[in-house]
Amino acid sequence: MRLHLTLNGSLVDLDEDPTTTLLEWLRARGMTGTKEGCAIGVCGACTVLVDSRPVSACLTLMGTLGSSTVVTVEGIAETEPALIDAFVGCEAMQCGICTPGHVMAAAAAKLAGIGSRADVDSEIRKWLDGNLCRCTGYETIVAAVRTYVER
């Protein structure tokens, strides 16, 4: 199936099996920042942006993407240094396997205007309910997302 994606700002024309998942496709291209955790769309370790919305790459079939714009952690690291700085500065990680997914969820939170809502922390916690972290207890992750979305 012919696809015309924009991946991290670059146009990519490709012919791909429509049943390949976006996660498999990204990782096969060496873009391993997007992780396979639960593989059923629960843990959020594979979160990427598709047309500015956070999606689980493990559940996204290439055939559904058409001419979408896809942004991964490798892309956001280039375009949003303030987001990376917020996670680094708040030490919002331990083992780090969930961190790219949380970074992408934070990028989506900013695009959705979370930073301007009342009771930002509670909104952030609800926003992050699709991203699990087993290490940190979430306190520094919430702090990092708040730092970024309130900028």
Place this chain on the structure above:
Amino acid sequence: MSQATVARPASRTDAKSKATGATLYTADFDHSGALHVALVRSDVPCGRIVSVERTAAEAVPGVVGVLVAADLPEALCGRRVRDMPLIARHVVRYAGERVAVVVGESRAAAESAASLVEVDIAELPGVFDPLDALEEAAPALHDAPWSYPGAVVTEGMHPNLQSLVEAGDRDATAQRLSESAFSVEATYTIPSTKQGYLEPQAWLAVPGPDGSVRLRGTTKSPYRLREQISTCLGLAPGELEVEPTPLGGDFGGKGAPGDAPLCVALARRFHRPVRLVLRSAEDLTATDARHPARVTVRVGCDSEGRLTAMSFDAVFAGGAYAAHKPGATVNLHGAVEAALGYKLPVWSTRSRVAYTNTVPKGHMRAPGATASVFAIESAIDELARSAGIDPAALRAANLLGDGDRDAYGHRWEQARGVQTLEAALNAPALVTVPAGWSAGTGLAVYCRPTAASSTSLRLTAGPDGSFVVEVPIPETGTGNHTVVRELLAEALGVSPTRVEVRQVATSLLPGDPGVGGSRVTVGMAVAVAELARRWAAGDGEGPVELESKASYPPVLSFAAQIARVAVDPETGQVKVLELLSAVDVARVVNPVAHQLQIDGGAVMGFGSAVMEDALEQDGLVWAANLAELKLPCAADVPRLTTVLVEGGRGIGEADVKSVGELTNVAVPAAVANAVADAVGVRVRDLPVSAEKVWHGLNALEAGRVTR
């Protein structure tokens, strides 16, 4: 050099590479040219293998081989007891056990072929409950378990016994309990659950032309794993190299050899790199999970609230193999050391681990203690309420203080049980209870001894006055590399940014027991101080290599935790509003990393308290994915409050205490005690669910039980 002159770094060694997705975990490494492995697993918990039909699987394009036990070395593997085969031979002992392995040119080919392997197993009656397993007439899982290398059981014992540890005086304890002014007896249960790391177990084994293998994978103990695999497969020293690799979470689950020996054997057989990345569902249903436990506690006190005696009797379902337990007793230290934090004149303990037809159980954050502390801290609460004594006052009267002797006869300098408890009690409540809900407050205490571990390090001069320190362990997420960098920078009097921490393969340093037992920061602190001393005495060029076998007496760390809950009296729903952790600390090396361990532990304890259950029934794990095994998300987490109880004395001159396995342990008892405080319902079976509380409320109302 004073600390004031050393600039604290703002960040961890691994922060930027993790935030940008650049950190490579095992599944991320280049595996071009590798063969992919998929496992065919038993779907019944107990049976005899009649046949394995491979023809259809072998016909799948890209399949290189479909192997059964007869095609592989007849090898047994384990951390201490070597009782686990590479692939089930003749019999299967748990659902999820490997019965065949498919090797293919792609993961998709291997996985689809694996689904075509037809396994015929004649099912046999299994044993799932550990007490059933230890009945006289129970079917034996193994013919002669005492004959396995490393076994601690002997012929004549029940064949389903993996381990038995008994101590104390049962008769005197029973006598004293019968004479006590107040006593309670109750049985508490905890279910199996998974460590909950998000990175499934994975291995990449790369053979060299000479038959040697380089292995990377999800292990926190590279040197121990090398030894276990080499022993299992009969490899000569030098034939196996293990590369430490960042772990995507551990919590005790990544110390077992898992599928690594099989992958190494396959790499040697096919002379090609071999890669196995488990799917999450396999990881949750077939790898080392927490031991489910049943614990009976009898505890008594006099009219003043002084404990008179305690008997503790735990039985754990160990699963089909003992292979995942590393301790010398093949038991769980948290059960063997039960009630360590209290003064107890008379006591007895027994901890049994049984072979059961379930997934072989392993370690999870404070193994054994999660069961024993839930039971003992619940029982002490029940005792206090039945005696009409404030549960906090009862604990204060009995916790260890400076110079006190524990039940086992050891005298502890600087034991700070009472101070830690008082710090928790003095902290104000920061939450309010919703209208119409019943408020409750519960308290529980955990006391943990920690010693320094041995390790090894090498320090060399880098360019421009910088340093490179080589370490034998991977970064598991706790910040262990950051701690080494900061301690070393401080000792050398340079900025932490001038120190590079490099994890190196197992041939490059003398050894290390691996991450675990809350001993890494303590052991590294001791080793780094010695390394810096040797550097200062040297020529300034290096390298200086250190094999640290420092032996210090252990120190105790206490955590006193308070749960403030609201219970809906109509539905039994429990909201945990706040978890307060008072933590007994000495010198804190990195305050942020330290706090992350406290918070992460408290949230894991919260999950154990109210959410997590692997739903293991008749040998099958029903919580087979992360939608079924509920782990706390950000929106679930209660308010977390920490009180650091400063002024403790840590180990040696490093003066640090452990923290990694402190704050997850007492939370379930604190929550159960808070629910009892709120509505009078005692839940003795984790997790504390709305359903159990609702049934308890109904029983109270019907007068079947009393508050």
